[in-house]
Amino acid sequence: MKAFLLFVRKEFYHIFRDRRTLLILFGMPVVLVTLFGFALTNEVKNADVAVLDFDKGPHARQVQARLLSSDYFGLRHYLGSYREVEAAFRQGDIKLAVVFPAGFSHELDHLGHAQVQLVADASDQNTATSLVSYATSIVRDYARQELPPPAPGTAGPHVEAVARLYFNPSLEAAYTFVPGTMALILLLVSAMLTSITIAREKETGTMEVLLVSPMRQLPFILGKIVPYFLLSFGNALVILALGVWGLGMPMRGSLGLLLLETLLYTFVALALGVFISTRSSTQQGAMLFSILSLLLPTVMLSGFLFPLESMPPPMQAVSRLIPARYYIDILKGIMIKGLGLRELWPETAALLALAAGLLLLAFRSLKSRLA
């Protein structure tokens, strides 16, 4: 019995003296609960909406007021033509456009029914579906509550909401799934493998020998990065081919641009891997750290599964540091919307900045850790 208690005490020493175990024990649940509690909601709040009002009558104004006073929608643009609707979608400014046809109020007063058109950006299909159904119910409620009750025996006044989906009219799951998976796999493979291979050099003592040798840091880091760079790029091509030929993803934009952006993203992932490896001295540690710091945040905060718009501001701020977020936007932009660098430069710039920042961090970390 005494031996048993001594053993239990020894185990507690192990646990409390190992920061990694502590982190998993206490840090992980906190992170998970926070993520599940705040981020994991498909509910959309304050989505950017554009209004195109050809009617300008009282009913159109009141329906707008109802839509915009709800928590779900926020007015972003007041547009003048269909062409502007398309432009706003391509810019990624808005998630939903509400179009009132000319004579909307007149028809509703005199015929008892009218149509309003809802146009949603379905390249993000989760958000699009939610937005259309929220808007539809608000529009229907308006007709039921604000218009005089129908004469007995006749159909009541009603507003019909006609939904139209942009970019992904059939709501193919592959449109969300393929870019997300690609971003995730590239990140995990590149970052995790690089970090493990550097940690292995430390474990076997070869790192020490290399440090004492005239070999500089840059060739060392690049020597680690390049092989995985090539492998990951091959990986990306396979996923891309699967997506296009296997799952029916469109390829509307430039393939060349897509490949360049993929190279950039892979580079970010590899720099991340180098950075992780400088912080862990064992292969196991590197692997664990990779999974915790890459897999979970990427799945949850990249917009892959859950809309970023509905997250609280702190979460949105964190998501800006997730490289996959930008890469997913770029993939969707090029493949589904056929965008070019002119529209996608902010995302590209963000990836470039992340790459530079991570590389700098990795270098400094390598220096201070190993010297």
Add this chain to the structure above:
Amino acid sequence: MSGAATQLPGAVAGPVIRAEGLTKTFGAFTAVDAISFEVAAGEIFGFLGANGAGKTTAMRMLCGLLTPSGGVASVAGFDVGREPEAIKRRIGYMSQKFSLYDDLTVRENIRFYGGVYGLRTTEIRAKTEALLGRLGLAHERDALVGSLPLGWKQKLAFSVALLHDPAVVFLDEPTGGVDPITRRQFWDLLYEAAARGVTVFITTHYLDEAEYCDRVSIMVDGRMAALDTPAGLKQQFGAADMNEVFLQLARGAKNTE
């Protein structure tokens, strides 16, 4: 090898390693406290001390990995603080883990480390053949290093550390976990290297090995508590062997792990 007369590229006149008041502090903690010593070319210099006595820190400064906080030191004629890169080209290093890649073959390991030190391919090829012949490893050239017995790995690691004809080779507990016969054979390699003019700077926990060194220094609490030939040290401390010398000195230590 063409014999003891070969002039090494890194060879310099006078002491190969020279330290004067070499100091390293980490915050308030003084890891190495103003040590001064000289090591001549072709000398086997034993660097002893209990764990935490400051051996590793001192060695890292001499290898150009750490910048001294005070004092000066030069290795192969270059200042450790200002010219670490020049030093790195003129020293060899072997750690207690033997530091070869287990998943590469013998030849691939030699090829890689040769390349790291900037040797030309033809040079590496010639040296590989000579090295394998000398160690009797010719038949194992394409065997994975991971499959070799520990003693062979150790000899191979040492030979690889000498591949670029360094002026000094730093050995950090190079005989850990190896049986006494293999250790004796390893020391034969050290003597051969020293006879060719290579300075051997070695740390060890085996005090019988300290007897094999030309001179031995013993560090206690960051200071160099003793420095002499093994015979001189035994006489000075009235001890029968190096073990007794070491215990007398280390017993008063404050910093131990």
